[in-house]
Amino acid sequence: MAHGGIRYLENGEFRLVREAVEERNRLIKNAPQYVRPLPTVIPIFQWLSGAFNAPLKFLGLLDKPAERGAAIIKMGLMMYDAYTGSERTVPRHEFLLRNAALKRYPQLNQEIVSIAEYYDGLIRSPERLCVELITDGETASPTAHAINYVSVVGAAENYVRLQDEVSGETFDIEPQLVINAAGPWIDFANQAMGQQSNFIGGTKGSHLVLDHPELRAAIGDHEFFFENHDGRIVLICPLEERVLIGTSDTRIDNPDDVRCTDDEIDYFLSMTARVFPAIKIDRSQIVFTFSGVRPLPAANAKSTGQISRDHSIEAVEATDRVKFPILNLIGGKWTTF
Ligand SMILES: Cc1cc2nc3c(=O)[nH]c(=O)nc-3n(C[C@H](O)[C@H](O)[C@H](O)COP(=O)(O)OP(=O)(O)OC[C@H]3O[C@@H](n4cnc5c(N)ncnc54)[C@H](O)[C@@H]3O)c2cc1C
Incomplete structure (x- = not known):
């Protein structure tokens, strides 16, 4: 997704959300072949839940997530719309009360009090977007050269040892500076270069892919984005x-x-059943599962939702043994370039 991260507002990450919304808008404008506005529906089961938690979380006085009700979602979406600015790359959010919402989405849980509809960005081909970014980089700098299936396996003095993962062959290069963009593996790559670091506190995100024509028809072209009673997020897309x-x-x-x-x-199946109780969902419809790791900064937050999704650059200075510095790119979002 090219999303602005609406829920980071609750953690007080206003600059990050503003930047991410601006980047989302730029991607929709600059790369319409890959990124398009994604209408997103939030089914809401409470009016006021979370209204008192959000300011406490923002002030650092509460670290337990909780389900958010209509009032707090409305405040968040107003800010989100404001960040989009007057250009209106995507439409403003809309609230529908229960009856109107159920008319639009008849298979939604009848216990909702309302829904909110807002827009984010869907990247239809993230791989192709990534390849375009790489070729743009190579065009902008004729000395840049991207190579894949190559790992950092060692370093000493003024050289880094790389390994071709296909042939097993190794070769050395002599950098003045290394930029470590190994994401969740940043500390492992530093270790391979003989440097210790503790920058990353990765979190796992798993997904299911379902072959389920009835559920697919019920969501149409919309993402459904909702919360468990304990504030954990689930999305159906x-x-x-x-x-x-x-x-x-x-x-x-x-x-x-x-x-x-x-x-x-x-957990995913039970949460989906909570939102669409009339649709029968079970394991037989699963065609694929996968997990990824967010390269978040190492942090002591009590819940993972509170760990900053912001990016930073951390340096490992040159030593007597490894005579070049390493700059480490840490950050939990791909589309905030
Ligand atoms: C479930 C999930 C959902 C997400 N959703 C979104 C989203 O909707 N929008 C968004 O913007 N972001 C999202 N993110 C975050 C985003 O995926 C990451 O922030 C982004 O991938 C980080 O990019 P990166 O290049 O730093 O690391 P990565 O994409 O992890 O790339 C690191 C690379 O380093 C390579 N590597 C590892 N060790 C070595 C070594 N020794 N030598 C050489 N190479 C090495 C790896 O093979 C890998 O290719 C999501 C993440 C997860 C897990």
């Missing part, structure tokens, strides 16, 4: 003719070990 359901946000130690677990599958 169209993925071509399939349905994508996610995501979790769980601390992990080793990004190579992450898998979508049975508990996560049960």
Whole structure:
């Protein structure tokens, strides 16, 4: 998604949300072949829930997530719209009361009090967008050269050792500076270069892909974005003719070990059933599961939702053994360039 991160407002990350909304708008304008406005529906089950928690969370006096009601969602969406500015790359948000909402989405849970509809950005081909960014970089700097299937496996003195992961061949280069953009593996890559760091506190996000024509028809071209009673987020999103359901946000130690677990599958299916109780959903409709790791900064926050999604650059200085500095790119969002 090219999203502005509406829920980061509650953590007081106003600059990040403003920047992310601006980037989302730029992507919709500059790369319409890949990014388009995504109408997003929030089913709301309470009027006031979360209204008192949000200011406390913002002041750092509360660290337990809770379900957000209509009042707090309305405030968030007003700010979100304001960040879009007068240009209106995407339409403003809209609130529908229960009866009107159920008329528009008849299979929604009858216990909703209202829905909110707002817009974010859907990246239809993130891989192609990524390749265009790389070719843009190479065009902008003729000395830049992108190579894949190559890992950093060592460093000493003034050289870094790289390994071709296909042939196994190794070769050395002599950099003045290394930029470590290994995401969740940043600390592992530093370790491979003989430097210790503790920058990353990655969190796992798992997803299911369902082949479920009835659910696919019920969501249409909309993402449904909603919360559990404990404030955890779940989204249901169209993925071509399939349905994508996610995501979790769980601390992990080793990004190579992450898998979508049975508990996560049960959780996603039960949450989807809460929003669309009339639609029968079970494991037989799952065609694919996957997990990724957000390269978030190491932090002591009590809940993962409170860890900043902002980006930063942390330096590992040159030493007697490794004579070049390493700049580490840390950050939890792809589309805030
Ligand atoms: C479930 C989930 C949902 C997300 N949703 C969104 C979203 O909707 N919008 C958004 O903007 N962001 C989203 N993110 C965050 C986004 O994916 C990350 O912020 C982004 O991928 C970070 O980019 P990166 O290049 O820093 O790291 P990565 O994309 O993780 O890339 C790191 C690369 O380093 C390579 N590497 C590792 N070790 C070495 C080594 N020793 N030598 C060489 N290379 C190495 C890896 O193979 C990998 O290719 C999501 C993340 C997750 C997990």
